[in-house]
Amino acid sequence: MAAAAGVEEEVTAARNLLAVLLHDLAGPEGHPRPQNRSVSRDEAEGELSEAVLRLVGGRDGPAWLTACLVRATVQQTLQGDLDSFVERKQDVVEGAENDVQTEDLLHFDALFKRCLNCLQDISSQWQMQLPSVPTNKRNLQVSIHAIRNTRRKMEDRHVSLLEFNQLFGLTDGVERSYFAVFDGHGGIDAANYAATHVHVMVACHEALTSDPARALKEAFQRTDSMFLKRARRERLRSGTTGVCALLEGDQLHVAWLGDSQALLVRQGNPVTLMEPHKPEREDERERIETLGGCITFMGCWRVNGTLAVSRAIGDIDQKPYVSGEGDVSSHTFNGTEDFLVLACDGFYDSVSSAEVPGLVLGHLQENGGDGQHAAERLVAAAKEGGSSDNITVLVIFLREPAKVLEDFLAHGSGEGEPLFDFGGGGVEVPSDHAG
Known part of the structure; x- marks a missing residue:
């Protein structure tokens, strides 16, 4: 009934x-x-x-x-x-x-x-005559918050598509959802473009159903190539970093360019899914210098004295040193995952991965297991930590927030001990596939 x-x-x-x-x-x-x-x-x-x-x-x-x-x-x-x-x-x-x-x-x-x-x-x-009401919808609670902060312009964009299959007519019975954060620089054009096209490139990719990690990775390259054509004809100079997550059944595929990041929390522990593309990374430095570019320190390490990231969509003046080729990692869920956080560097430069579980779980405890405003708690923590950049945070609960809190409360803690103590560490779990 x-x-x-x-x-x-x-x-x-x-x-x-x-x-x-x-x-x-x-x-x-x-x-x-x-x-x-x-x-x-x-x-x-x-x-x-x-x-x-x-x-x-x-x-x-x-x-x-x-x-x-x-x-x-x-x-x-x-x-x-x-x-x-x-x-x-x-x-x-x-x-x-x-x-x-x-x-x-x-x-x-x-x-x-x-x-x-x-x-x-x-x-x-x-x-x-209405279409049939879908009966196998993925039930995820998503909390999103984005602020301009003290910057003159808001150059972040985000995407949340719980209805990925319906949007692209996929009827193979595999549940899919897509989430992304794009952090623009030098203007909003590249971030807008990526937020409009990357998920379309994923859905249209010939390998989506057979090799979704490849589809996600190559979607960045295709979008970068398309944006460079527009940049030439419209004289655009902007660029954007990005991190995307494709949830497919019990699989999580994460692709990224630059320093926007994804973090998985499993049983209260932060799980490292990726390594940001920074110019000072040894492999990135070697790649750039082999191409004839240079890495210089000007407050932070920068490509050719300009950009503080080594991979991005756009940045036509810095190609090929700033690469449009993303990386990807894939992971299999085992049912103990709590939530996934996608955010730009305006967040991660001020809040460590080790702090994220306690902030979210503390928010759930204060709000009776309601995770609706969890992203606002994380953004506030970044501001309090000194971030002046645009800040965008997506929290995707992989289980009911109230159940996540209940499980932690069930484990309890010793008298006088904090409820959430993660020791400043993290768990780095090798991916099932990375490239």
């Missing part, structure tokens, strides 16, 4: 979302103008998905329906011949041989108008 009632509530909420959406699309403000005026064919799916998600996702409706709407709308928009949307052709340089190729640039305003028409048509059809 409870399950049936839950499905009925989902159906009612879905129909309400469609009704509100159709009403708004029919009004004078229903057709917002997109920010991008021209896109390549490779960029079209990501840019349209982001635009529709912004339009639909801000409304109070089931997230699964939003994801399905985005998928169906974008798919229908891109069906057929897009030649009529070609605005101009752009010469681009490919490869080490400086091979010049021609790339079509599409008039995005016109393409987006078609997209809105498709959205209206699909919403009308689904009012009559």
Whole structure:
């Protein structure tokens, strides 16, 4: 009975979302103008998905329906011949041989108008016949907090896609969720671009179902290559670090570029998943110097006296010294994992990995096992620790927060001893696969 009632509530909420959406699309403000005026064919799916998600996702409706709407709308928009949307052709340089190729640039305003028409048509059809309510949704609580802090601009972006399968039409029965933090520098363009396209590159990768770690790693390279083309035609100079996590069944795949980081907490212990790309890393220094670059100390170690990270998407003026090739590690869950934290260097430069479990678990204890604002606790700790940078933190609870707290309370502590004492250490667990 409870399950049936839950499905009925989902159906009612879905129909309400469609009704509100159709009403708004029919009004004078229903057709917002997109920010991008021209896109390549490779960029079209990501840019349209982001635009529709912004339009639909801000409304109070089931997230699964939003994801399905985005998928169906974008798919229908891109069906057929897009030649009529070609605005101009752009010469681009490919490869080490400086091979010049021609790339079509599409008039995005016109393409987006078609997209809105498709959205209206699909919403009308689904009012009559809704898609099936998914029954195998991943049940994860996610806490997110991001602040500009004392910086003049906010150059961080983050992505949280619990409905990854619905967004990309994956029906193989394997649960997937995707999370990412991108920390931009020299402007927001590269971080915006990565937040729009990396997950699309993952989903479209031919190896997603057979080798998801490879798909995640190569998604960085593909996104970097695409952004460099845009950077050349629009004279963009920004870059971004990034860390992404793909949860797939009982597997965790983490890919990263630069110094944004992921941390897993298992039974109260921090588990090292990755090593940030810093110029002072011996392998990074050797790679850069072999290419003819240099590492200099100017307050911190920097590539060619400029960037404090050695890998990033973008940074066209520093290629190939600042590499767009990410690293990846894969891990198998055993059921004892508590939560995963993704954050930019504005957090990790002020809060050590060893402090994270106590901060989150202390927050749960103070709030009766409610983890909704756990990310705010971590951001506050970074500010108190002296961080003046943009700070973005995602906490993904891999078990119910109340259960995580209950397990720790069950272990207890000696009288007069702190409840959480992690000794300043951490556990470094070799990954199942790294590259």
